Amino acid sequence: MHYTDVVCTFCGTLCDDIEVTVEDNRIIDIRHACRVGASKFFKASDIKHRRTKPIIRENGREIEVSLEEAVEKASEILADAYRPLLYGWSSTTCEAIKYGVFLTDLVGGIMDNTATVCHGPSVLAFQEVGYPSCTLGEVKNRADLIIYWGSNPLHAHPRHLSRYSFYPRGFFRERGMQDRELIVIDVRRTDTAKIANKFIKVEQGKDYELVSALRYVLNGGVLKKDYVAGVSREEIYELVDKMKSCSFGVLFFGMGLTQSSGKHRTIDNAISLVRDLNRFTKFNIMMMRGHYNVTGSNEVLAWETGYPYAVDFSRGYPRYNPGETSAVDVLVRGEVDAALIIASDPVSHFPKEAVKHLLRIPYISIDAFYNATSMFAKVYIPTAVAGIECEGTAYRMDGVPIRVRKIIEPPEGVLSDEEVVRMIYEKTMEKIKERIEEEAAEKVIV
Amino acid sequence: MKIILKNGYVYDPINNINGEVMDIFIKDGKIVNEFREKDAKVIDCKGKVVMPGAIDIHSHIAGGKVNTGRILRPEDHRRFVIARKFKNGKFFRSGAGFSVPSTRITGYLYAKMGYTMAFTPALPPLMARHTHEELSSIPIIDKGALTLMGNNWFVMKYLKAGEIEKCAAFAAWLLKAVKGYAIKVVNPGGGEAWGWGKNVTSLEDRVPYFDITPKEIIEGLMKVNEMLKLPHSEHLHTINLGRVGNYETTIKTMKLARGLENRDRHVLQITHAQFHSYGGESWKSFESKAYEVAKAVNKMKNVAIDVGFVTLDPTTTMTADGPMEYYLSSLTHLKWTNKDIELETAPGVTPYNYSPKSAVSSVQWAVGLELALLVEDPWRVMLTTDHPNGGPFIRYPRIIAWLMSRKYREDFMKNMNKAVEKRAIISSLDREYDLYEIAIITRASQARALGLKEKGHLGVGADADVAVYDINPEELNTAEYEKIERAFSNAYLTIKSGEIVVKEGEVVNEFYGKTYYVDVEVEEELMQEVERDLDYYFKRYYSVNLANYPVSLDYLTNPTKIERKIERVKVIK
């Protein structure tokens, strides 16, 4: 069986031109995907190395159970909790995320996605100053100046340059890269920097100062210092000139910028720079989102609650305050007494203090792949790989929604994230509806 | 379920019923002929008003830029929250948002006011799946989405080349692909110019590269609309929105409809006309030109308006008019988002605080009311705030009360900037809407504009969408306007598809309404030509594959198709 127009669910670039050949429910050939994308397809299709039975752990013993038993146990944990955290939600479909919101609303928990540890600062900056942006096709058709700042797409988003930004021919850029200029700003000469027309090396942690200097010069200021953030005055003036005089510029930024010492204020300043540039020309900015559906996770949460991540339902309605209601923070402070982790591996990626607390409390791990977090979970439920074994919706880094496909059958008895979360939601509802019914007397409109 | 609404004062303008005391019979989701009371739920509506469920033809409730508005404004949401609850065996979700409420509570808040249908007016085709995901998470009400076409490359290319049949076939393909309901045009040509940071300011301006004018786009799509026999008219947000002195452009725009006709409805809807009825030379001399615009509407029988009232609240503006949002944010210095969408459109979002103390805001408030009071034929007026642009939809009851009560307008003006008395004529207008006229502008005219025969009335065969309000028309005193506002804010009863969903202002039931979309079939040879172009353009200029572009019906709750079959597309000259 040969499939075309398949969507790759590796990164936020969400390439939708993949071709896959399947024989006997096994993927045997993949075309157009980058190396990392292709390896994800093959990994999913390698059933031997996946666990396919739900597990419950009691007193250090690991018991294989039915899905129903696992769901029952999961709902017990959540129904009993005073401050449950439901975390992950970025490498799964919007349909699963939607039930995640239902479930979190029901149990009065905190729902957070992986944006909290990657582009959370960008979202906070968005809320401060806005976000002039565009879809990737706009970049392809119009952009003549492309800047990557704190981002190394050759590694993290391998096809970004060839599909959307630097290399492709576009409607107003018929000669492709010859009609464009590529600038990379980073703390070190990355592989992307090596192919750029210009590389600007910024001193570690000083991105904020460099943005301030650029804005100052753009707004007519005369820079006194010879160097700002390790960049010479001449380079700063030259960069401002280029940005002002292009006909369509775009600034892509990644974790190098969001995790710089200024955090969301660096992004706030960078967005303000782009906004200022629109007084002179057309300029847009875009986050280089990592997980393939972290954008969708922000979107679903926002339409269901008003807020894009770190949403706290403990008072029966959504509230939001990253730093207070974000996953790492509630773990580090030891507030959380139960958790559900889906499509994510915080045990491997969270700060030590946060992991320490997570390991102290009962939690559920739902993941297509058995990971470090699953290894210590009270309940582990394996699920199908979205975009390969089940379909659903995902949002590309520029917000374009794409339907991801199902091309092979999941292992027997293994359901999608969506179905498993819905089952837990329904089971938990039975357990706590009386408690909520009593609360209903108090209806809040502020 | 069978329901009888007994002895209410019925206002059903489509069937010429003006406050008659009658019984309404409901069975299997429809209004039916009289049946016996046995086995029916009989509800006493004595001393109460019975109307068809209200309809909102233009309300930004779902889609990419609406959600951008949500993400942008945490500080707005904390002002307005609704807690989750468990009732009648159902779990009702919580939500937040004053000017941009989250999806679930959007459904609840509409139903609470007796509204049973709302259309989101700006679906960017590439983002259609997003719009439908949000629509499908709005409970209770029926829904639909107007599809942005005024800056679409195919549309501009075909119209410029004089290939209007191809343009029509493309519009038909697009509506079906994205499950859209009507042709929406926003700042025609301006969106494409904005791709280079530019705009258009006159109907004769030329769009960069495409070399077409806003006038040609508006006229072309109006003709396409009639060639395809679409249920709704072209829905137009014309150029120069919100600009001082824009009323002349607006009147010129209306005149473009001359010569076109449709038996069932107008051929052009000037949407949120309030934002297009401004005079003056600068913000300092900003004034109402509602009188001039209303006069033009009174003359042009084939043009209708929805008002886009300003309610004087802090709100979030969001339009597919990117250059306008940028301009607005450069006046207020508040945060601003923009999203240029390849080959299609360019929406933007920025907060705006309409303050009664501001001269401009208070005149804007007057402009909306003046338009509604000066256009003589209520069948060509629709009550909207262009939610949330002029104010949030939860203020509709207040607007109804302003229209019904001169006293309310006078009292409200007491705390306003005095400009409202000098640069508007609202204080000289005596007209007060009666309940029949209110029923027209909130139900009947909107259903007719949408071309939906089963909506907006209570005749046999209509969908059983009904609102009952605790107002006794015999005792109605318009000086007691708080009572009017309260009654319309909290429907005594809202019935959707024959089921009770609201009782005395409280949502007691939830399920999902219909989603309307249009499916027009045109001749095959013509469509094949267009498909060749689609193939060429998608391969080269879109960033998604053509096969991944169309939205499947899985995304729609109760998808409801309005079909047209055009044997041969006939060019309208």
Place this chain on the structure above:
Amino acid sequence: MKEIFLKFKGSKTVLEAEVINPNVFAGKKLSEIENLTVYHGNRRAKLGEFFDVEGSTSEDARELRIVVEGDLEKVKRIGENMSEGEILIKGNAGMHTGDFMSGGRIVVEGNVASFCATEMKGGEFIVKGDAGDYLGSAYRGNWIGMQGGLIVVEGNVGRESCAHMSGGKAIIRGTAGDFAGVHMRKGTIIIEGKANRAGAQMIGGTIVILTNVDPLPSFELVGEESDIEVDGERFSGTFLKYIGDKAELRAKGTLYIRK
């Protein structure tokens, strides 16, 4: 002055207790106070379950001092929205202490957590120890922060104190973390210790730093001034006076840095 003593008995997880507010306590009997609703994680509970309540009540909030004792790091929102009276916290205070307060006085003998005195409009907020991040700042997304009143911190403060400040005065005796007064529009911030990136993106208001630090590159030096007076406070010595943050178009903020 009447005093009510609350002694914290501990809780399993975070507690939200905005009812600990003189405006709320005024006119209530001790038993009624014990019955006030608090939120324990996702459960509703009574104040009395977590606090021993003693002392004498008053009809008038202005005549009321609430003394709270214990390790209150987990207790949020004490004094939120208060407009009159006094709260004395003998220990560390949790998040959102004094949020939106418009009058009265809160004294914390220990440290305060992040997000305290958010969007304060009036009154006094005194901290003897250190403060966390976002002290006296605007809520997420808001462009109007603190509008009035006085904040005094004897120790250090975290990042982004007084973000979007639009009025009032803050005095920080210790060091300020990055971005004190970011996006400031009006008001005064006095920082006695070090402060990095202070006044970033400010368009108005005044910041005085009593140590010598490097301003951001987008601040313009306009000259030197000696023995300055700012918002009723006098400072001796020589100061470099900057206008900024000129990264912003409409920048009219003043930044004094001791030479």
